[in-house]
Amino acid sequence: MSDPVVDFTTNIDLDKHVCVDFLKLKKGGIDFGKTIVSNHPQLKGVSDRATIYHYVTDYYESQLKNIVKEQLDLSRSWREAEEVFFKNVSKLFRSDSWQFNKYACYLSMFNCNPRFLHNGTFQVYYKKESKIGTVMHELMHFKFYDFVKSEIAPKHGIIPNQNLWELSEVFNTIVLNLPQFQALSKKKEVGYPELKKKTVELERIYHQSTDMSDFLHKAL
Numbered sequence: 462m463s464d465p466v467v468d469f470t471t472n473i474d475l476d477k478h479v480c481v482d483f484l485k486l487k488k489g490g491i492d493f494g495k496t497i498v499s500n501h502p503q504l505k506g507v508s509d510r511a512t513i514y515h516y517v518t519d520y521y522e523s524q525l526k527n528i529v530k531e532q533l534d535l536s537r538s539w540r541e542a543e544e545v546f547f548k549n550v551s552k553l554f555r556s557d558s559w560q561f562n563k564y565a566c567y568l569s570m571f572n573c574n575p576r577f578l579h580n581g582t583f584q585v586y587y588k589k590e591s592k593i594g595t596v597m598h599e600l601m602h603f604k605f606y607d608f609v610k611s612e613i614a615p616k617h618g619i620i621p622n623q624n625l626w627e628l629s630e631v632f633n634t635i636v637l638n639l640p641q642f643q644a645l646s647k648k649k650e651v652g653y654p655e656l657k658k659k660t661v662e663l664e665r666i667y668h669q670s671t672d673m674s675d676f677l678h679k680a681l
């Protein structure tokens with residue numbers, strides 16, 4: 462199977478929706494509203510759609526050049542990292558299949574970095590320090606969810622969304638800190654504050670497991 466392609470682009474409408482949704486979101490010990498306001502103080506106390514949409518439009522008008530520059534830089538560095546990344550993901554899962562042959566990475570003005578499993582798209586904050594690390598994080602989520610859906614769920618039965626989300630985040634923290642991925646991202650994967658305890662527990666189980674299926678059956 463050939464590796465999927467990651468396209469890098471911008472999507473202003475998505476940023477408008479993400480801002481509306483994430484201004485009020487708290488998850489896993491992270492207050493996304495606070496994160497947004499820390500980079501965009503003008504949005505403090507704002508919740509109405511029209512004001513948010515205007516702010517995003519104006520921001521893109523003034524910063525588009527910088528956002529596109531980061532987009533091109535990220536695209537170039539990804540081309541250098543992708544082959545090694547996909548090879549190591551295939552080794553880890555013992556499977557090289559991907560749900561989509563194309564994934565879209567949208568550079569974003571917000572540091573929320575969500576992924577959308579249904580269509581293989583995700584955002585990366587354009588000022589983020591290790592954008593490659595975030596690209597790898599989101600792609601690992603896509604692979605993880607595909608694998609669980611095809612290999613684990615049929616034997617395991619229904620897995621509650623919250624459990625699966627937690628495990629996907631913990632899994633990312635464990636594997637993206639392995640040397641083969643650290644060599645590419647060069648930035649330690651920190652994870653959600655509320656999942657720290659679980660990460661320590663599951664890291665032990667991960668290193669005692671024979672393969673990914675074995676690990677996931679034990680962890681779920």
Ligand SMILES: [Zn+2]
Nearest residue numbers: 598602630633
């Ligand atoms: Zn994540």
